[in-house]
């Protein structure tokens with residue numbers, strides 16, 4: 001359950017909503033400002049085809065409605081932590097009130113992205129959706145590069161690489177009613193009407209996250225002053241958040257924002273999350289153009305995405321991972 005002591009703001013009017021149809025340099029400055037102050041923003045008029053979005057949502061609903069045994073057959077033909085998961089997050093004992101399907105994105109459908117049974121429609125919906133949100137992520141990363149005055153495509157080329165280690169996760173947070181019926185809990189069980197942690201507090205480790213949800217709320221972001229702010233659901237918008245690697249590359253100018261998902265309501269919540277990451281051997285360090293233009297020395301050491309992922313997997317979800325990669329930390333403590 002969410003602790004009462006945690007401060008919660010009532011509304012999300014402080015969350016930047018950026019209209020991507022406006023003049024390019026204006027959009028670019030707004031994005032940079034949002035990343036520097038919060039690390040989170042919404043975009044509207046983003047140009048992603050609504051049919052691609054609605055197919056993805058319909059196929060997700062269809063997938064999560066299947067019996068668990070059938071969902072467990074959804075194993076992409078690659079090594080890694082992919083496939084269906086229920087409640088467990090990572091390998092260190094973190095638990096959430098949800099189920100998910102985690103997929104690699106650099107596979108060929110249908111040869112590698114097969115889900116067993118009759119799920120070919122899900123495979124093709126995922127392929128189209130990933131292509132569309134990857135374009136959006138690259139466009140936003142290019143706008144960031146422009147606004148930061150770093151060489152064009154500095155960030156997007158990492159995502160466009162054929163072996164980019166980007167992943168897609170479909171999350172399904174069952175409503176209180178569904179939890180009641182699956183656990184046999186009584187209707188009078190008040191604990192089920194209180195907010196519960198669906199996906200605990202964390203930062204995303206990759207470069208940039210592109211999240212969309214159905215019309216049910218649950219996502220909350222941590223403001224720098226310590227308040228949690230619920231993000232009002234808007235199925236036609238995308239939520240963007242800075243990941244840990246982007247905080248490092250911008251030498252701390254951009255904030256990798258802490259966020260979480262809570263479940264409260266009587267409706268199922270679905271979120272579709274694209275994590276844009278580099279290829280595993282990419283070396284990550286503060287960009288020289290940012291160091292040259294700023295007044296800070298490099299705050300982080302150079303490391304590879306493979307090093308960082310390994311470290312992330314060894315920690316609990318809510319642990320701070322970046323501090324250990326700060327320049328002043330002795331490498332022997334790693």
Ligand SMILES: O=C(O)CCC(=O)C(=O)O
Pocket residue numbers: 169171199204211213218219259260261271273
């Ligand atoms: O479902 C959500 O709204 C948040 C999920 C999330 O933060 C994640 O999958 O990393």
Ligand SMILES: [Fe+2]
Pocket residue numbers: 202203204259
């Ligand atoms: Fe996240």
